[in-house]
Amino acid sequence: MSDQVTVAMSGITKRFGGVHALRGVDLTLRAGEVxxxxxxxxAGKSTLINILSGVVTDHGGEISIGGQPVRFAGPAAAQAAGIATIHQELDLVPALSVAENLVLxxxxxxxxxTLDRRAMAxxxxxxxxxxxxxIDPRRPVGSLRVGxxxxxxxxxALSLDARVLVMDEPTAALADAEVRRLMSTIRALRERGVAVVYISHRLEEIxxxxxxxxxxxxGEVAGTLRPDRADRQRIITLMVGRPAEALF
Ligand SMILES: Nc1ncnc2c1ncn2[C@@H]1O[C@H](COP(=O)(O)OP(=O)(O)OP(=O)(O)O)[C@@H](O)[C@H]1O
Ligand SMILES: [Mg+2]
Incomplete structure (x- = not known):
């Protein structure tokens, strides 16, 4: 893992009416870290990544990429800045082939x-x-499994030169074998220096x-740590705000 900070979010705030979804959140992402x-x-997880991916634009606080302050007008601006997001509802066109989706x-x-099908393949x-x-690039995306x-x-996202890949609960709809494959894909991304933001409720995966x-x-940062099996109680304590034993 490199120490190079790719993205810094600082003092991020967001209210939805009377709800303080985020209150002063700091998050840094380094190249090649998950x-x-x-x-x-x-807690505010989706709101935070919606801000990072330009879906939510009216927020407080600052975002910088490679030390340069940025302000995203929308998802296209975030994408152009190298931030790709894999939402739970995938953004592909089911009737088009894999290759067509990739070069859309x-x-x-x-x-x-005319379309250069050979170059597309x-x-x-x-x-x-x-x-x-x-995956056969000629297959319609709609015929593929979710994984x-x-x-x-x-x-x-890689073909669009993403430096940050955000995944909101990517394993929620996957079978075990697909989860394992996603894990190895994430490792490959890390090797390439991509920063991966990974939301999951499954502590084992994390x-x-x-x-x-x-x-x-x-809506606040309770702590940042290196997740380890030995720390599970501590993580749960941070999540719920009281010692985990008190839950049982
Ligand atoms: N569009 C919205 N309008 C109003 N309130 C919202 C909106 N989006 C989120 N909220 C509220 O902001 C707070 C944070 O929600 P958020 O979706 O970010 O949480 P989360 O950590 O992603 O939760 P989950 O694990 O359930 O996905 C919640 O109180 C939620 O009800
Ligand atoms: Mg969420």
Whole structure:
């Protein structure tokens, strides 16, 4: 893991009417780290990543990338700045093929201005291959399993030069084998220097994959730590705000 800070969010606040969803949250992301976001339901995890990915724009506090302050006008601006988000509802077009989805909006053309299908298949191979994904690029995305669709989205993010990849509960709809494959894909992303933000309620997964974890509670940072099996009680204590034994 490098110490280079890719993204710094500082003093992030957000209110929805009378609800303080976030109150002064600091979060740093380093190149090549997997950073888990933990917290009970309603703690503010999705709101924080919606701000990072430009979905929520009216917030307090600052975001900087590589030391430069940024202000996202919307999701496209965040994407252009290298922040890709894999939402639970995937953003692919089911009727189009894997290759078509990967190059959507920037399709390679032949000299005759027709779709360059060979270049598309090559691009699909180039971006899916390193993720260890064996998916026929001609298949319609709608015919793939959820885990495969996720890999296509990750490949697309890489092809768009994402430096930060945000995943909100990526394993919620996956079978065990797909979870294992996602874990190895995340390791490959880390090797490439991508910062991965990983939201999950499954502590075992987080202990397995995350380099650091930030725990949110009631819209505030309760703590940032290196998640380890030995620390599970401590993590739960941070999440709920009282010693874990008191829960049982
Ligand atoms: N669009 C919205 N309008 C009003 N309140 C909202 C909105 N989005 C979030 N909130 C509120 O802000 C707080 C933080 O919600 P958020 O969705 O960020 O939590 P979360 O940590 O992602 O929870 P979960 O684990 O259930 O996904 C909650 O009290 C929630 O009800
Ligand atoms: Mg959420």
């Amino acid at each position: 950073h888990a976001l933990l917290g009970e339901n309603g 909006g920037r399709e390679p053309r032949t000299r005759l201005r 090559r691009a699909a191979q180039d971006w899916l291959g390193p993720l260890g994904a064996r 495969e669709q996720q890999l296509v989205e990750i490949a697309k 202990e397995h994959i995350a380099d650091r974890a930030t725990v949110l509670r009631n």
